[in-house]
Amino acid sequence: MADQHKNSEANEIEGTADPQTTELIAYLDGELPEQDAERVEQLLLTNSLLRRNAESFDRTWQLLNSLEEPRASGQFTQKTLASISAVAAESDADRARDQRWSVKRHLPWSLIARGLIWCLAGFFACAAGLLLSRMARSERTALTDAQILKDLDLYLQYPKLWRIPDVEFLKEVSDNAKPSPGAQETR
Amino acid sequence: MLKVSAGDSVAFEQLVMRYQDRLVGFFFHLVQDRSACEDLAQETFLRVYKSRERYEPTARFSTWLFRIAHNLASNQKRGASRRREIPLGSPAGDDDFRPQHQFLADKSALMPTRQLDSREIRDVVRNAVEELTEGQRTAVILHKFEEMSYEEIGEIMGLGIVAVKSLLSRARGKLKESLEKFL
Numbered sequence: 001m002a003d004q005h006k007n008s009e010a011n012e013i014e015g016t017a018d019p020q021t022t023e024l025i026a027y028l029d030g031e032l033p034e035q036d037a038e039r040v041e042q043l044l045l046t047n048s049l050l051r052r053n054a055e056s057f058d059r060t061w062q063l064l065n066s067l068e069e070p071r072a073s074g075q076f077t078q079k080t081l082a083s084i085s086a087v088a089a090e091s092d093a094d095r096a097r098d099q100r101w102s103v104k105r106h107l108p109w110s111l112i113a114r115g116l117i118w119c120l121a122g123f124f125a126c127a128a129g130l131l132l133s134r135m136a137r138s139e140r141t142a143l144t145d146a147q148i149l150k151d152l153d154l155y156l157q158y159p160k161l162w163r164i165p166d167v168e169f170l171k172e173v174s175d176n177a178k179p180s181p182g183a184q185e186t187r
Numbered sequence: 188m189l190k191v192s193a194g195d196s197v198a199f200e201q202l203v204m205r206y207q208d209r210l211v212g213f214f215f216h217l218v219q220d221r222s223a224c225e226d227l228a229q230e231t232f233l234r235v236y237k238s239r240e241r242y243e244p245t246a247r248f249s250t251w252l253f254r255i256a257h258n259l260a261s262n263q264k265r266g267a268s269r270r271r272e273i274p275l276g277s278p279a280g281d282d283d284f285r286p287q288h289q290f291l292a293d294k295s296a297l298m299p300t301r302q303l304d305s306r307e308i309r310d311v312v313r314n315a316v317e318e319l320t321e322g323q324r325t326a327v328i329l330h331k332f333e334e335m336s337y338e339e340i341g342e343i344m345g346l347g348i349v350a351v352k353s354l355l356s357r358a359r360g361k362l363k364e365s366l367e368k369f370l
Contacts, residue, residue, distance in 0.1 A: 017353040026352055063362075063366050063370075071212070087236070
């Protein structure tokens with residue numbers, strides 16, 4: 001939209017403005033560099049048509065003085081300042097509301113953040129517990145395995161030993177196999 | 188304005204008092220409506236207030252102020268044309284409408300010795316100004332009534348000096364054409 005506006009403005013400007021008239025107007029407006037102004041002055045001295053044209057431009061320009069130039073009404077200043085005060089108060093209220101809103105918005109987030117931190121701490125504690133218990137179990141398994149490895153030749157030589165559940169059983173069998181002192185005397 | 192930027196409300200009041208007549212006059216020449224021109228001037232001051240913290244003293248304050256005013260007037264005109272309202276400050280689009288200066292010229296031709304009174308002259312001139320395009324009218328008002336240079340007008344309207352020169356040349360050519368017969 002702004003481009004369209006600029007284009008129409010550009011078209012309006014690019015239209016055929018007579019260069020001599022443009023220069024004459026710029027001279028009348030005091031907008032020509034000194035050298036160009038002197039040249040136009042020379043032309044005005046010699047060219048009566050250009051002189052008449054300049055006078056006509058000047059007189060029509062002076063006619064614009066007849067337009068009324070209204071002044072702001074008596075209440076304008078007060079009305080303007082009152083409306084600006086209202087806007088300022090509104091923006092202050094908006095700012096205060098934004099601050100309150102940001103506090104409200106931050107409150108649940110802080111709670112969520114705290115909860116999240118506690119959850120994470122719990123998770124890591126559980127993970128650490130699990131890890132430690134696994135390490136302890138694997139240590140125990142390693143000890144048992146080491147014992148088996150140590151007696152592996154024996155196990156291989158006597159496959160039946162695999163059937164023996166544990167050492168306690170052997171001890172029991174050994175104890176039972178020993179003759180009681182009373183029985184020896186009887187023999 | 189620097190005091191206003193720093194939040195000095197007294198300085199802002201002084202600024203309003205100093206520029207209110209100039210702004211009201213600028214908008215009046217553009218829209219030809221007393222109530223609308225005060226509303227627009229008020230809106231301009233409101234915009235100045237809202238953007239006071241962004242103000243940088245790179246150009247004259249009046250240039251900055253009138254740039255805001257010019258943008259506001261342009262937006263208003265574009266908004267009005269989008270709503271298909273009668274454009275502010277332009278003659279109505281009635282086919283039977285005859286510009287007042289033409290009517291008065293015909294009237295004067297019937298009475299050769301008759302002199303136009305000041306009110307009639309004012310109406311004729313006002314109609315001639317209204318016949319200018321929006322850009323031409325703005326440039327004329329800024330140059331004639333605000334006594335701004337081509338450079339300042341260019342800054343306000345976002346144009347180069349050559350473009351302003353051309354704009355004013357065409358505007359004054361049109362005015363001469365419309366008003367010559369009353370000279």
